[in-house]
Amino acid sequence: MNVYITGFDAVFPNNFELESFSNEFDHSFTNGTINAEFNSEFTPNRSDEKIMRRDIKISVVSIRRLLKKIGLEDPEVLEKTALFVANGSFIEDTEKYMNKISVYKNISDDLSEEEKMYKIYRASPPLLALETLTNSSMSFIAQYAGVKYHNTTFGTSSLSAYYALKEAIGSIKSDLNEQAIVCASNSGGGYSFLSNSAVVGYKKGWKESTAVGNIILSSTKGSSVCKISMMSSGTRIPNLKDQTIRRDWSSLVPEDSEFVIFSGAFCEETNESDRLYCENNFKYSRSLFDDYGNMGSSNLVMGIIQGIQLLNEGMPFVDIIDRDLYGRESHVRIAKC
């Protein structure tokens, strides 16, 4: 059974309008933020917006825009649509949490520990739990899109997008649902760097970005954009004990591969070696890192969306490969219908 991509929408770093991103392939971005300061018919209501992380707000806007664009708004159909989310580890929100910690500074030293704790409790917002709720992206998307069926949220490295995609395809192929939404979002920035650099090892030229990508998959060809013709992941188990994380590319990509979009570098140095490998092995290759930095849990979906542009430019199929923080690889091939 074939599974088709019937719609897509993305918010690339520094580039809110999807329609224009293909014109910016040759530009290099070093700033990994996305603009959340906008209002449109798709913007969540003000009270929800207040309790949303930036990437969640963008995800909600992107999904609603996508559903309208492809005319998928029938509540009965959405009720039977599955939703699989890939998320980063919300590390950027730690900054917000740490700002709360600064409440310590404002508490007089002559208070007892008990009195301090009570003051902190009183000062905490009623919906503090939402800031650490791991499924808040999924629940907000469901709420605003009306999606009510099979679901999960995978975390947290870039491999989570592959898992979300695999689950969506698996659920369609096993007849659990006819269509599924895959939403991949990542919060990147300085704090991710501080946390992830402990795993990767600090390297100069680090770039990690906030990004959101959504695709809709279906068992029905209809007016689909392309099909997913192949996917696989490696079986390499990261060795945490001796801290040797392999970041070379394995032979995951099929031999007939010619056009490749690759991601999974965190710094210029690794990107350079990835680029050399791809230039030597494929007719055409493009690094997502060059344009956008590492987009973590959105890498694979963003690669697919870029790959769709390449299909539109006449390439018969495109291979998208990604490698996560721990060197785990994933591969997806998209092809014209």
Place this chain on the structure above:
Amino acid sequence: MLKEKIYIVDYEVVSPIGIGRDRIIESIRKNRDAESEIKRVNVAGLPFTRAAEIKKDLTYLLDSEDEIYRKVCPFDRKFELLVACYGLMKERSESLRNKLKTEKTGVILGIGADVAPFELFEKEIIAFLNEDKNPIVELYLSLNENGTKLNLMNNPYDLYSMYLADKFDAGAFQKTVLTACVSSTQAIAFGYDHIKRGEAEVVVTGGTDSIVNTLAMISFGKLGVIPESGEGKSCKPFDSNRRGTLSGECAGIVILASEKFVKENDLEPIAEVMGYGNTLDAYKITAPDPEGDSMVRAVEQAVSSSMIRVEDIDYINAHGTGTRHNDLLELRSLERALGPQMKRIPISSTKDRHGHAIAAAGVQEICVLLELMKHKIIPKNLNLNTPCDDTFNLVKENYSSPINVAISNNFAFGGINTVLILKNERD
């Protein structure tokens, strides 16, 4: 059409009502609950000071572990519980581990919210603040200088599944599910799917979580789901006077295998995972759909995918949090999904005994259910005095009865409903 069966072939649990599966049933029989004053974390000043905390020192289960893993445990309670849980089954699972094929073995775990252990670094944080420095940047930098690459402040969630992948040589996948109170329930459900679809023949599932920490206690307290400490028990599922749930912690591991693998390796199945239901409310992130439509669909899906009849169900292990929002809605949804004949089915929640372990709630309750099946015990709702609806068979006393088929419900904050159905395979 006969479908291939998916079996549970081993399980283990570190729970407030027992360190190890063999300790659970005694606690159930004696109607013990784990609610007590919190010792591990300083909560003085908060209006709630009680939880279902695992009091026992787990060091003896960590001693044989690699140093790099042991080093993380004092900073990450979830990881400590998981390492202890594996420690309990390490010897027993050796023969199974020897039969596994890397490319056909996967791990999928439900994990709770990442909580940086700021309490441990309070002095450093205040010092950085007093120097007008960004405390988190300085703290991270100083931690990274210590030489470990397992970052102790914000362990990437995947650490847990990769730890078990290392132990079970599981190369097919190492997945982390992040769906709050249904995380580990979904992990088991998706493990079932992975085997059914041929993506693996053995899946190590389960989860780990602890909400016995100040951030979680404040967060849940502010939401109004943890009652202020006072007279009487905190958690009273299905009681008219229920005031909220009991904070808990747990790690559980459930190993699933295909029927083919079980037969080829001469394993004795413990239970069959018959099917599941999984839906979203799509209502409001802060409250469940008051009509319970998606809960109803989740139960209906679970029953239809399991290909059972209502009369086959011997027991329902309810989500039963003891919160105002959940319990009555859960009962009404069960009735809508299963029809009036379900009112004969005994229903109880065991959260009044072991507390609510959020992401590990599902796996904890499945492990308890497997013990109940083994020992043929239907447990009572421990703190039930005035049923919120006495037309249901809310269990008021423990009694002996075989449990052949049972439902296990879990519903998450944010509106996710996951329901599993198990069939006992032991005599």
